[in-house]
Amino acid sequence: MLNHDLSFFYYIVLFAAYCFIGWVAEVMYRSAAQRKFVNAGLLFGPFIPIYGIGAFLVVVLEYALQGRPIALRLAAFGLVLTLLEYAAGYLSEKIFKLKLWDYSEYRFHLHGRVSLLFSLFWTVLAFGFVTMIHPEALRLSALLPAGPVQIAAIVFMVYFWIDYTFSVMSLAAFRKGVAYLYEEYFNLSSLEIEDILKSFQRLREAFPDLNRYVNQNINRRIRIKIGSFLKPVLEKFFQELDGRKPFEAEYYETVREILDHEEFRKLKDYFHHNSSIYRHVHDVAYLSYRISKFLKLDFRSTARGALLHDFFLYDWRHHDAPDLPREKFHGLEHPKIAAANAKKYFSLNDIEEDIIRKHMWPLTIVPPKYKESYVVSFADKYLSSREFISEYKKRIEKRRSKASE
Ligand SMILES: [Fe+2]
Ligand SMILES: [Fe+2]
Secondary structure, three states: OOOOOHHHHHHHHHHHHHHHHHHHHHHHHHHHHHHOOOOOOOOOOOOOHHHHHHHHHHHHHHHHHOOOHHHHHHHHHHHHHHHHHHHHHHHHHHHOOOOOOOOOOOOOOOOOOHHHHHHHHHHHHHHHHHHHHHHHHHHHHHEEEEEEHHHHHHHHHHHHHHHHHHHHHHHHHHHHHHHHHHHHHOOHHHHHHHHHHOOOOHHHHOOOOOOHHHHHHHHHHHHHHHHHHHHHHHHHHHHHOOOOOOOOOHHHHHHHHHHHHHHHHHHHHHHHHOOOOOHHHHHHHHHHHHHHHOOOOOHHHHHHHHHHOOOOOOOOOOOOOOOOOOOOOOHHHHHHHHHHHHHHHHHOOOOHHHHHHHHOOOOOOOOOHHHHHHHHHHHHHHHHHHHHHHHHHHHHHHHHHHHOO
């Protein structure tokens, strides 16, 4: 397990090799999950230190427990690696104030920092490593000449220190960026927002659970801001809506181009909630138009954007569209598909496009830019839940009448 003839520098080179192997394993795992190349881990370079540390802990344990029953060794590996992962999670939360990984959605987890499933996985990995990989790596490294090994080890240590420093700075920049986004959200242009989110793309891909942090910090605060502005007005609006319909002609005038379009009329053939998409978008557009008018917003863009918000020509329950393969969620994808369709047949302004792209917020991470978009997103949810409830009531009625027959 250990070769006492080898100098400290050999172990540094082995450590680098294990950090690299860990990086390769993690890249394969993350890239498979996200279906594209993901540079995993905190460091910019191809090393993940926690794997190197774990590897050495396992080697030391195996050395100390020589000749002991295999069950005992496995238990020791599992326990020590779980402690290591827990400590790393705890420290990153304390030092960086970020949860880089979060197992809270797994069963049998502890504070989201460790979980039974992953601990079992680490144990199996450790056993394979200590019986197959490490003895071979030790044998091979002993063949290397001492001089170059010493140089390689020193270069690695210097590089490691620099990379680590920059990586920690990038975490701090990430937290600052998120804070900046929720403070200044409504004063920034869409381009600036996109740029900021893009600058964190690597971190967010390497640690997908960070999206939860972005979501909590940006979306929750914006929801509170919007809620305090929208709620009191909506109450007034619904009081005034009762029994009055004076704007019909103007509404139809605004949306005639879309309503009469051949491609758009196809929406009549597609199911949505308990009627067609056509019916649904029409209802959402009219309600949004009324609210926008009431709030003195751009009601034309609101009506047009709302009408196009679900412009997708497929039955989402069957995934029968080329843009929507099985593994993609309709909920996240259809705003993009609708926006592409809408742009193909109509010319959209910024507000209209924002309405379509963001109407599923907060499911999609980037919040809407315009008040009009919040109006449509609200109207969509409000009417969808009403459609859902009325459908539900109908079913209950059916069941009741069947039971009484
Ligand atoms: Fe939708
Ligand atoms: Fe909708």
